[in-house]
Amino acid sequence: MTRKLFLIKENLEAYKKYLTQKRNCIVCNSKKYTLWARYGSYRAVKCERCGFVWINPSLNQQGLNKYYQDYIGMRFKDKVKTKQRKIQYQIDKNFIESFISSGKVLDVGCSGGFFLNVLSKKFKKYGVEIDKEAVKYARKTYSFGKNIICQDFLETSHSKEFFDLVIMRGVIEHLSDSVLAIKKVSQLLKPDGYYFIAATPNVDSFCANLYREKWNQFHPIRHIFYFSPKTLSKICSKYGLKLVATYFPYLETPYAKVEDDHREVLQVVQLKKTGRFDEKKRSPAFWGNMMNLVFKKF
Numbered sequence: 001m002t003r004k005l006f007l008i009k010e011n012l013e014a015y016k017k018y019l020t021q022k023r024n025c026i027v028c029n030s031k032k033y034t035l036w037a038r039y040g041s042y043r044a045v046k047c048e049r050c051g052f053v054w055i056n057p058s059l060n061q062q063g064l065n066k067y068y069q070d071y072i073g074m075r076f077k078d079k080v081k082t083k084q085r086k087i088q089y090q091i092d093k094n095f096i097e098s099f100i101s102s103g104k105v106l107d108v109g110c111s112g113g114f115f116l117n118v119l120s121k122k123f124k125k126y127g128v129e130i131d132k133e134a135v136k137y138a139r140k141t142y143s144f145g146k147n148i149i150c151q152d153f154l155e156t157s158h159s160k161e162f163f164d165l166v167i168m169r170g171v172i173e174h175l176s177d178s179v180l181a182i183k184k185v186s187q188l189l190k191p192d193g194y195y196f197i198a199a200t201p202n203v204d205s206f207c208a209n210l211y212r213e214k215w216n217q218f219h220p221i222r223h224i225f226y227f228s229p230k231t232l233s234k235i236c237s238k239y240g241l242k243l244v245a246t247y248f249p250y251l252e253t254p255y256a257k258v259e260d261d262h263r264e265v266l267q268v269v270q271l272k273k274t275g276r277f278d279e280k281k282r283s284p285a286f287w288g289n290m291m292n293l294v295f296k297k298f
Contacts, residue, residue: 008039012221016041018063026179027052027231037213042220044213050234053203053226061176067221068131084254088199089118092169095247095292096196103164106188108153108181109171113138113145123165128153154180161190170199172232173223179235186239186297195241195295197232202248204228205288210268216283217290229293236295245294248287255285262286 024031025047033045036053045056059067092115102122110116110127112134119125127148129135139145149156154177166185175181185195201217202208203226208215217223233243250256261284268280283289 008219012042013040015059015063015067015221018059018066019057020060021176022057023054025050025052026054026225027234037218039213039218039220044218044220044226050231051204051228052231055220055224058176058224059221064176064221065130085114087254088249089115091249091252092198092292093118093120096165096167096194096198096294099245099294100165100194104162105165105167106158106163107167107169108185109168109174110134110138110148113142113148115167115169116144117142126158126163128156154184156184158188160187161193163188163193164190165194165196167196167198168200169196172197173200173225173227176224178225182235182241183239186236186241189241189297191297193297195236195297196292197295198292200291200293201226202228202288202291204230205248205286207265207283207286207289210265210272211280211283214277214280214282215289216285229291232293240297241295242298243293244296247292249290249292250285250287253285257285260284 019041025033028047028050030047030049032048033056034048035043036046037044042055044053046053097120101120103124105116105119105123105125107113107116107125107127110129111131113127116125116127125144125147127138128151129138129148130150130152132150135148135150138148153175166189168181172178172181189195201223208217208226212218229243229246236243251258264284265286268277268283271277271279
């Protein structure tokens with residue numbers, strides 16, 4: 001086992017038997033790609049035509065279902081991250097509510113309904129989630145819990161043009177078929193409705209390209225696809241969704257330790273020049289790592 005396999009605190013090699021799905025670039029359908037990063041049995045590749053990055057091959061649905069069973073239980077174990085998320089929820093809420101603050105909202109991959117709960121009470125709230133335990137928690141905890149269903153998003157039966165806002169917070173990069181998911185979002189949105197993609201890794205960030213497999217957002221099971229505003233815009237535009245706002249949270253977030261983060265990154269730049277990159281572990285929080293994007297249906 002190489003040093004790299006200790007960078008992520010999980011035994012990802014236990015899931016390698018589910019690596020069966022090979023695919024072309026989902027943005028431009030090119031079959032030509034080069035190796036972008038490697039982590040044990042997992043490979044991330046980069047499209048030579050459009051620059052999109054994805055895990056190839058990636059886990060099949062059976063492997064994903066196994067990994068995500070009782071995902072909410074995994075989240076609750078880390079008390080520090082739970083507190084940080086609550087702060088970040090407020091930041092993301094303020095951003096999207098500067099565009100829309102009422103109407104019908106659907107949170108895709110809503111977990112236990114945590115982000116829905118911080119949104120304005122003027123919203124009529126709905127959610128869809130595949131983790132049964134998370135759905136149980138939401139239904140028991142929140143008044144809108146009755147509107148949260150345990151189902152694959154692509155199989156949901158909401159009427160077309162039913163929602164004013166559809167949210168995917170930390171979700172789009174996890175989905176095994178992101179293109180079909182975006183198509184469905186467009187179908188569910190009313191004209192002039194908004195699609196909010198939040199807390200999503202930005203592969204065009206400085207740290208992503210500097211650290212690669214040591215980037216703190218690189219996780220070859222949780223994160224199948226590595227988007228940028230450019231590649232997401234290309235997909236969304238096919239379904240009448242236009243990018244109207246971008247936001248890269250960092251300084252105001254609970255994750256930023258500005259002096260330490262910048263010192264760490266500068267050290268890695270120097271270590272790479274001298275061939276000593278293996279001395280460093282995972283990357284720190286940094287500007288551009290995460291992105292919030294707002295699309296509007298025209």
